[in-house]
Amino acid sequence: MDGIDYCDSNATKALFLFARDSGNGVYVPYVTQKVAYLLIDTPVYRGAVMPTTLATRREAFLGAIGMTVYPGLVLDRALQGHRGTAVTFSYHAGSSTAVFSSGTALKGAVSTMINLHNGWTVTTFALVAGGAVFSNASALALLITGITLSLLLAILFFVLTTSRARALRLVGERTGELRHQALHDSLTGLPNRALIMDRIEQLLVRNRRHGTLGAALFIDLDDFKDVNDTLGHAAGDRLLVSVAARLEGALRDADTIGRMGGDEFVVLIDGASLQVAPELVAERLLDVMRRPFDLDGATLPLIVNVSVGIAIGDRTSPGDLLRDADVALYEAKASGKNRYEVFHPEMQTEVSRRTELEFALRSALEGDQFRLVYQPIYNLDDLTVVGVEALLRWEHPTQGLLQPDEFIPILEQTGQIREVGHWVLTTACTQMAQWHNQGNAMDISVNVSGRQLDSDDIINHVRDALNVSGLAATSLIIEVTETALMRNTTATAVRLAAIKELGAKIAVDDFGTGYSSLAYLRQFPVDCLKIDRMFTNAITTSPESKALIGTLVQLGKDLGLRTLAEGVETTDEMDLLRDQHVDEAQGFLLARPLDAETFEAQLLAPIRPIVLGGPTPDVTPRK
Ligand code: C2E
Ligand code: CA
Ligand code: CA
DSSP: OEEOOGGGOGGGHHHHHHHHHHOSOEEEEEEOSSOEEEEEEEEEEGGGSOOSSHHHHHHHEEEEEEEEEOHHHHHHHHHTTOTTOEEEEEEEETTEEEEEEESOOOTTOEEEEEEEETTEEEEEEEOOOTTOSSOHHHHHHHHHHHHHHHHHHHHHHHHHHHTOHHHHHHHHHHHHHHHHHHHBOTTTOSBOHHHHHHHHHHHHHHHHHHTOOOEEEEEEETTHHHHHHHHOHHHHHHHHHHHHHHHHHTSOTTSEEEEEETTEEEEEEOGGGOOSOHHHHHHHHHHHTSSOBOOTTOSSOBOOOEEEEEEESOOSSHHHHHHHHHHHHHHHHHTTSSSEEEOOTHHHHHHHHHHHHHHHHTTTTTTTOEEEEEEEEEETTTOOEEEEEEEEEEEETTTEEEOHHHHHHHHHHHTTHHHHHHHHHHHHHHHHHHHHHTTOOOEEEEEOOTTGGGSTHHHHHHHHHHHHHOOOGGGEEEEEEHHHHTTSHHHHHHHHHHHHHTTOEEEEEEETSSOOOHHHHHTSOOOEEEEOHHHHHHTTTOHHHHHHHHHHHHHHHHTTOEEEEOOOOSHHHHHHHHHTTOOEEOSTTTOOOBOHHHHHHHHSOOOOOOOTTSOOOOOOOOO
């Protein structure tokens, strides 16, 4: 690299003046027989800031720093040890254009372009390992950072040797800014993936040295896609900024938090300064998310939960620690979200089991592998059966009967729940219509998941099920969990109103677990509250729990709703529920979910045989 004083050269005077007036550096590529090099002319103004008008730029102009850089050389050096990677630096602004390339890209290489601003872009071409938790993209980002810095350091070195103090400050500022940009997320200002990977590396080394256990927490927003879909991306971005701030506020200074991209965050906890278990940190994070977010543009405060995967201890590489935390996160999502899980090696097997189930589920509906079982619902006053809840089971071709918690989360994730939900509605209504025809008037409750309520199709599915089965609409109860109600309140309220319009009833399932208030509930056309099993089971443990259930029942009564207690397992529970004037109950004490035949045989009125020639006279034979 050489310093050239262009002021002495008539040939470059025009460039010099152009730099002064435009405020931009001038970059002129030269190619000699052997090498390509770049002439750079950077204007320097008083106060190290660029004046905004032409006149003030001329007035404050101190001079320009001119130099020659051989980018090929810098690039070649930066690419050492990165075979199969190619990098192109290009500059384009006004009439100046320059392109410098180095390395050879392999077939199938993926290109990543990073805008360094000031007219510069860097494009890298490299093979990216598909599906890996830690994709090469972050390695590339690090590489690019390295290259950018070498280039800037080269400039810095030149300026130092020419000892122009102001220019030094200017370049120093630019270096810092660029470096910050390269290592931080522009939306939240948090460390980005590249910097986090570097911090994990340091964390692993430090903890290995101290013999302590560090941890990585992988955090992902639950159903963030819904926010983007319903409120738009700008609102989604604002939410991410608020979430980042809230998460950061819940951590100690010693912990590091970064954004990995999208709605994924990572928190690093150093074992050396670890005062509380990582699990407690995760709990604190879940806790701070419970408070709703006030977002401009959203009519109601928004509840956003997170799921957290934790990996604790040493690993051979930062990627390994993150991969394990990601596996644990997957597990947390699969077991109901809004929770944390700590990685253990068997989880890997669970992940492959889920993948297998997901594959097998694709043909389950077609293969007629779904079944419904029916759990009776009792009136607490006289213990008569007033209805049944239809519950889904899957007859897996090789693994036997699977429970819903094993496969419903997968159906929800893949969106298949809509199709399967349609089947459930039709099958349940058809079964109940048949029982009605046999003289057993009862209600049928059908569970509908949040994902089904995301689309207007649900209204058609309910209408269709009623038409096909011929069941009276007033005998159908649609169960929606409290959490699903609060997901997308406005659209959900409209869809539920349409379902009510058809004549069906609505029950709030798992009531008490979703933090909804009276104000929320009033918006929905609800008929019944199903008090979650958790409260039913707690009723016998303390006066407080009993008072709590009393409050839930009172809340229902205030709104004019029927109340039902789920999961009644003991007679003590049942007695106390009666004391609290709960209307209905469901639970293993009364009856387990039964298949249709067993239910008919045990609980329904016997079907009277049709006797030709009129009813059989109920008389004792005369002697
Ligand atoms: P849920 O709607 O709260 O259903 C009640 C669950 O509690 C059922 O579990 C039932 O077997 C169980 N249960 C009933 N009484 C007792 C009791 O006394 N003690 C205990 N420990 N448990 C009791 P199941 O059948 O495993 O269903 C689990 C969840 O799967 C359901 O919870 C519901 O959220 C979901 N689900 C089931 N079928 C469907 C469906 O067709 N569609 C949708 N979207 N979700 C369904
Ligand atoms: Ca239910
Ligand atoms: Ca429930």
